[in-house]
Amino acid sequence: MNRHWNESSWITEVRANGVSVVAKELGFDVSRQGVSPCPACDATQRGGADRRGPVGLRPDDNGWCCFVCDARGDAVTFAAYHVTGEARPHSEAWRTIRERLAEVDLCESEDPAKRNPWSTLATRRHAPQIKREEAPQRPSQAEVNALWDRCVGVTCDDDASAWLRSRRLDPPDVEDLDLARVIGMTTDLPWWARFRGRPWTGSSHRLLVPMFDSTGNLVSLHARAVGQNVSADAKGAHPVGAEVRRTVMADPLARLLLAGAALADGRSAAEFVRNCRGGLRSPSGFVQCGLFVAEGVPDFLTQATGWSDADEDAPAVIGIVAGSWTPEIAARVPDGTEVVVATHADDAGDKYAEIIRGTLVPRCRLQRWRVTQTNVDREEAQ
Ligand SMILES: [Zn+2]
Numbered sequence: 001m002n003r004h005w006n007e008s009s010w011i012t013e014v015r016a017n018g019v020s021v022v023a024k025e026l027g028f029d030v031s032r033q034g035v036s037p038c039p040a041c042d043a044t045q046r047g048g049a050d051r052r053g054p055v056g057l058r059p060d061d062n063g064w065c066c067f068v069c070d071a072r073g074d075a076v077t078f079a080a081y082h083v084t085g086e087a088r089p090h091s092e093a094w095r096t097i098r099e100r101l102a103e104v105d106l107c108e109s110e111d112p113a114k115r116n117p118w119s120t121l122a123t124r125r126h127a128p129q130i131k132r133e134e135a136p137q138r139p140s141q142a143e144v145n146a147l148w149d150r151c152v153g154v155t156c157d158d159d160a161s162a163w164l165r166s167r168r169l170d171p172p173d174v175e176d177l178d179l180a181r182v183i184g185m186t187t188d189l190p191w192w193a194r195f196r197g198r199p200w201t202g203s204s205h206r207l208l209v210p211m212f213d214s215t216g217n218l219v220s221l222h223a224r225a226v227g228q229n230v231s232a233d234a235k236g237a238h239p240v241g242a243e244v245r246r247t248v249m250a251d252p253l254a255r256l257l258l259a260g261a262a263l264a265d266g267r268s269a270a271e272f273v274r275n276c277r278g279g280l281r282s283p284s285g286f287v288q289c290g291l292f293v294a295e296g297v298p299d300f301l302t303q304a305t306g307w308s309d310a311d312e313d314a315p316a317v318i319g320i321v322a323g324s325w326t327p328e329i330a331a332r333v334p335d336g337t338e339v340v341v342a343t344h345a346d347d348a349g350d351k352y353a354e355i356i357r358g359t360l361v362p363r364c365r366l367q368r369w370r371v372t373q374t375n376v377d378r379e380e381a382q
Contacts (some may be wrong), residue, residue, distance in 0.1 A: 010098055010107040015075050017106055018061035022075040025104040026082050029053060035064065039081035040071035042196050042203070079106075083240055085197040093191055096241030099137065138219050139239040143190040148218060150188070151181035151208055159227040160207045167298045173305040177252055180209045180224075180301065192239040195223070204230060205237045209297055209319075211247035214328035216259030220247050222321075224297060236297070245323030249297070251304040254316035257291075258332050269316070274334040278307065278315035287340060287367055291333055292317045293325075293356060295343040299371065303342070315340075320352060330359035337364045345370035 014022060020030050029036040034053030037044045043054040046067045054068045065072040073080075076097075077087050083097045095110060102109035153175040154160045160182045161171040174180050183189070183206040195203040205223035213219045222244070223237040238244050250258060256269035263269055276290035292315045294300045300319025307314035318329075320343075333339065341356050343349035353368050360366055 010101070010110075011076050013107045014079065014101055015062070017075060019057055019064045019075045019078055020061050022078055022101075022106060023055075023064075025106055026079065026100075028082075037196065038066040038068060038071065039078055039197050040066055040085070040087075041069035042198050043068040081197055084191055085194045085199070085240075086191075089191060093241075096137070096192075100241055137241055137243050139190070139192045139242050141217070141219060143192070144218060144221060144239075147183075147187075147190060147193065148181065148208070148210060148221065151183055154180055154182055154207070157182040157184075157206070157226075159204070163207060163224070163226040164301070167302070169298075169301050169305060174301060177304060179249075179251065179304050180207055182206050182226075183208060183223075190239075192241060193223070194240050195225075195234065195237040200237065203234070203237070209249055209300075211244060212250045212255060212258055213247055214258060214326060214332060216250070216255050216257075216261070220244065222249070222297065243323070244321055246326050246328070248324045248329060249300045249304075249319030251317040253314065254291075254318045257316050258329070260332070270332075270334045273316050274336050276313055276315050277338065278313045280315075280340065287338075288313075289315050289338040289340040289367070291315055291337050291339045293339065293341045293343070294319050295349055295352060295371070296321065299342065322348065322352075325352065325355050325359070327359050330356070333360060333364060335363045339364050339366045340369060341366060342369040342371050345372045 020035070023035050024030045028039070031053070033051075034046070035055035035057065036053030038054040041054070043066070046052050046054050055064050055066050057064050063072065063074055064078055071081060071087065073087055079101055080087055080089060080097055083100050084093045089097070098107060098110055101107045154164060155171045155175050160180075164171045164174055183201055185201055187201065189199050189201065193200045195205050200206060200223050204225040204227045207224040207226045209222045209224065210218050211220040211222055220239060220242055225235055225237070253269060253273070256263065257273050261269055263272060273290040277288035278290065278292075279286060279288050280292070292303050294303045294317060297319065300317065304317040304319070339360060341353045343352045349370065357366055357368075
């Protein structure tokens, strides 16, 4: 028994829910046919002709066992495998496991500020969610930097190159601008570099895109699945237990802009962006901008590589996902900048565009493009 299991009330509370409730709240398929996938080995069936979920539950709902990999335990072990890939992770990881369970109201958060005052043990899972603006959970910055440093260029890897080319992206361009890198198959990974219990090297999440905070620090990594047999719900991954909100993708000029730094020739990045009139062919004609905001990894990489090195007037390119844009990031954009916001032509894309508009107008001029699905996107959706 792990010593963290002794007399800890949150652990008692999680266990009291039973394995089936914990698995269900964590997003697993739970039925009389078993639980799927296995939180340890990621198998989705028992194998052969047996289509049942790989994980069987004890009749009293206090224990489980995987018929594929033989992993077993109680409700807390199930959560530990799900969040960290291990039954007995090191002590730091338990905090992350607890926070993940607290998010779905299976126990109380360790952080008093995150506790839901309306929630009691009996009502917790049905209590309203209160949204607060706490500091987001991030992986250790030293570990993020160390992993990024151990990665190799995208042109060194066939699967990553093929993924980029399938989106009409040029691997050497991506590599030259250092917009993404690849994890080698034998690279040592930090404990949070896992997807559904498997290390990113095992789950094919090997293409990494760096995520920056509002001051241009590399604070997280978005991992993209490359290679054969990537299922539609497994395209992207983030560090276990970490949040992506308040982080953005950024091309080299945007990184300098966020950092408040200068270009190689000494001009400030902010001054350059303010005066930049990079020309773009838009659906409604030719427009010029100093900052281009794209939504999602493929669109970001497409725009960030869409300018030649010789182009004196290439704008800064920022890529956003849900929760990325903040007033702090907006504050890095100089007054008078011409901004193009090219989010998707759907409800989420409209919402992101409104959030960005609210932080930049009227001090910047903003044009919205509603990006409709390209052939490349349709391919990806299949
Ligand atoms: Zn298993």
